Amino acid sequence: MPKTVAILGTLDTKGEEFAYLRSHIERAGLSTLVVDCGVLDAPAFSPDISRQDVASAGGEELGHLLATRDRGRSIAAMAAGAAAVVRRLFEERRIQGLISLGGSAGTTIGTAAMRSLPAGFPKLMVSTLASGDTRPYVGTKDIAMLYPIVDIAGLNRLSRRILANAAAAIAGMVDQEETEGGQDKPLIAATMFGVTTPCVTMARHILEQQGFEVLVFHATGTGGEAMESLIADGYVAGVLDITTTELADELAGGVMSAGPHRLEAAGAKGVPQVVCPGAIDMVNFGPLDSVPEKYRERRLYVHNPNVTLMRTTPEECAELGRITAEKLNRARGPVAFLMPLRGVSAIDAAGLPFWWPEADASYLGALEANLDPEVRLLEVGAHINDEGFARSAADSLLQLMSARAVSMA
Numbered sequence: 001m002p003k004t005v006a007i008l009g010t011l012d013t014k015g016e017e018f019a020y021l022r023s024h025i026e027r028a029g030l031s032t033l034v035v036d037c038g039v040l041d042a043p044a045f046s047p048d049i050s051r052q053d054v055a056s057a058g059g060e061e062l063g064h065l066l067a068t069r070d071r072g073r074s075i076a077a078m079a080a081g082a083a084a085v086v087r088r089l090f091e092e093r094r095i096q097g098l099i100s101l102g103g104s105a106g107t108t109i110g111t112a113a114m115r116s117l118p119a120g121f122p123k124l125m126v127s128t129l130a131s132g133d134t135r136p137y138v139g140t141k142d143i144a145m146l147y148p149i150v151d152i153a154g155l156n157r158l159s160r161r162i163l164a165n166a167a168a169a170i171a172g173m174v175d176q177e178e179t180e181g182g183q184d185k186p187l188i189a190a191t192m193f194g195v196t197t198p199c200v201t202m203a204r205h206i207l208e209q210q211g212f213e214v215l216v217f218h219a220t221g222t223g224g225e226a227m228e229s230l231i232a233d234g235y236v237a238g239v240l241d242i243t244t245t246e247l248a249d250e251l252a253g254g255v256m257s258a259g260p261h262r263l264e265a266a267g268a269k270g271v272p273q274v275v276c277p278g279a280i281d282m283v284n285f286g287p288l289d290s291v292p293e294k295y296r297e298r299r300l301y302v303h304n305p306n307v308t309l310m311r312t313t314p315e316e317c318a319e320l321g322r323i324t325a326e327k328l329n330r331a332r333g334p335v336a337f338l339m340p341l342r343g344v345s346a347i348d349a350a351g352l353p354f355w356w357p358e359a360d361a362s363y364l365g366a367l368e369a370n371l372d373p374e375v376r377l378l379e380v381g382a383h384i385n386d387e388g389f390a391r392s393a394a395d396s397l398l399q400l401m402s403a404r405a406v407s408m409a
Contacts, residue, residue, distance in 0.1 A: 003096040003174050004031040006089060008082055008113055009106055011036045011051075015044020017101060017152055017163060024167030025099070030174060033095055035085060037078040037109050039065050049085060057081035057088075075105050079112035086113040090121065097174035099166065101126035101152055111137040119230065122173035126166045128152060140226035144169070185213040186237035188397070189227050193219050193243045194303075195346035196278040200242050202390035207240070210398060219243040219279070224258030231265035238273070238401045239266045240393060242384075245279035247320055248312055253292065254283040263324065267331030272400035274336045274393055275328060277363060278384055280320050281348040281356070282309040301353045309347075311354045314362035321366030329372045334400040336376040338393050339364050340384040349383055 005025050009018055011034070022032050036047035037054050039062070055062040058081025065074045089095045098117065100110030107127040114123040123143045130147035138145065146169070148162045155163075188207055192200040204214045215230070217223040224246040230236055246258040266273040282301075285291045285308045291300065299311035312320065328335050343349040344360060364379070371377060378396065382389040 002029055002031045004033050004094060005097040005099060005170055005174055006033045006035060006086060006095040008035040008037060008086065008098060008100045008110055009102055010038035010040075010109075011043035011045065011047060012038035012041040014102060014106065014152055016155060017159070019045055020155060020160065021099065021101065021163050021167055024164050025171055028167065028171035028175075030097075030171055033089070035082065037082050037106075039074045039078060051078075054078055054081035054085055057084040071105075075108055079109045082109050082113040083116040087116040090117055097122035097124075097170050099124045099126070099170045101148070101163070101166070103128045103152060106152075107137055111139075111143060114143045115139050115141045117141070118233065119235075122170060124166060124170045124173070126152070126163065135222065140222060140229045144173075185211060187235055188212045188214045188238045188240055189231060189236045190214055190216045190240040191219045191224065191227065191243040191278070192216050193245055193279045193345070195282075196243045196384060198346075198385040199276075199278070199390045199393070200240075202387055203240060203242065203394040206391060206394035207397070212238070214240075219245050219256070219258075220284075221246060221249065221256040221258050224262050228258070228262060228265040231269055231271060234269070236266075236271055238397050239271055239275075240397050241266070241273055241275045242393060243278035244275065244324065245282060245284075247323060248280050248283050248316070251319060251323070252283040252295075252310070252312070252316060254285060254310075256284040263327045264330070267327065267333065267335070270331075270333035272334045272397065272404050273331070274338060274397040274400065275324070276338050276340070276384065276393060277320075277324070277344045277360075279345045280317065280363060281312055281345050281354045281359065283312060284309060299354070299356075301347065309354075311356060312359060314356075314359045317359045317363035318366040321363040322370050325367050325370035325372075325375075328375050329370075331375070334404055335374075336378060336396045336400060337367065337371070338389070338396060339367070339377070339379045340386075340389050341379055341381050342383040342386075344384050346385060 025032050034047040035049040036043050036051045052062045058077040060077040107129050110125050119142050126146045130145040146166055150158055207214050217227040246262050250257040288308045301309045303309050348354040380389050380392050
């Protein structure tokens with residue numbers, strides 16, 4: 001029996017394009033299931049799931065949306081409804097892929113539905129917004145976005161080719177064979193930055209040798225958000241949070257914040273976690289001239305033409321220590337905190353640009369003053385990228401996970 005691709009979108013304004021997309025997906029040997037989210041005119045063809053059903057799933061009556069013609073309310077309702085409908089189809093195993101196309105409204109609705117689906121499920125959005133800032137639409141999910149070059153307004157020689165490419169892409173995603181290897185290994189989530197790479201790489205090798213699969217997240221804001229999301233969804237058995245630098249960006253207004261709830265999912269789920277202050281010595285900005293005026297006299301380091309780092313002060317480090325302690329105190333599972341006493345990043349070491357022992361000591365002092373006794377605190381006389389520290393971090397997590405397994409047996 002062929003696999004099924006859900007096609008979701010507004011059949012009133014983009015009916016011709018959706019019909020063309022459907023024909024190419026079916027030509028590839030797949031079944032389709034069309035979900036209509038339009039609220040303006042009658043659909044160009046009959047869908048498998050009607051706009052009435054989508055509106056109802058979003059908590060609205062279609063007749064009311066049609067009568068009020070409130071575009072913002074309609075988009076919000078259809079986005080919520082599309083997410084609910086698609087999630088139900090996924091849970092019922094009726095679909096194996098999802099594709100959508102549209103402008104701003106269509107992208108808002110289509111990607112809302114895609115974000116309701118788990119990582120690994122094929123998702124493709126053909127969007128006129130794909131060449132801009134896609135973070136509000138992609139979020140922390142593996143949504144593929146294809147820029148159509150021309151507006152999605154009728155079929156022409158260019159749009160036909162791009163929509164055919166999109167159909168082939170989603171068909172290829174859906175039809176691929178299951179990936180092999182590591183399916184039975186427990187997952188460990190780890191965080192890494194360029195300035196903590198040696199530590200995480202060494203720790204990862206140790207954990208892999210013990211039979212775990214390690215997912216490494218780049219602590220650039222979205223990386224931390226993605227990790228927190230996977231932990232909350234129950235995918236992860238342990239967390240090696242080496243690089244908590246995103247907390248510094250959240251505190252000081254840097255460009256790589258993961259939001260106010262970073263460092264909370266593992267605690268809420270009771271997942272064993274080892275936490276370290278990797279790269280809390282820095283706040284991230286763009287090019288040098290993008291650094292806010294109030295920070296221009298601070299200790300700055302041009303990492304590359306597009307990234308400028310700002311050293312955190314003793315006062316900021318104290319606040320980061322307090323924030324970290326308060327988050328870890330709320331954890332429902334086992335926690336250990338490891339503090340490297342000879343530097344927290346590749347440029348925080350004697351003779352290097354961000355070496356500031358007083359700032360690191362301020363962090364540790366605030367952490368100690370606020371950390372509950374139940375949270376194990378281990379001070380390690382090493383730099384964060386020393387092999388000894390990496391081994392201590394990996395071993396600590398293994399011990400926590402082993403003890404947790406014994407207690408639950």
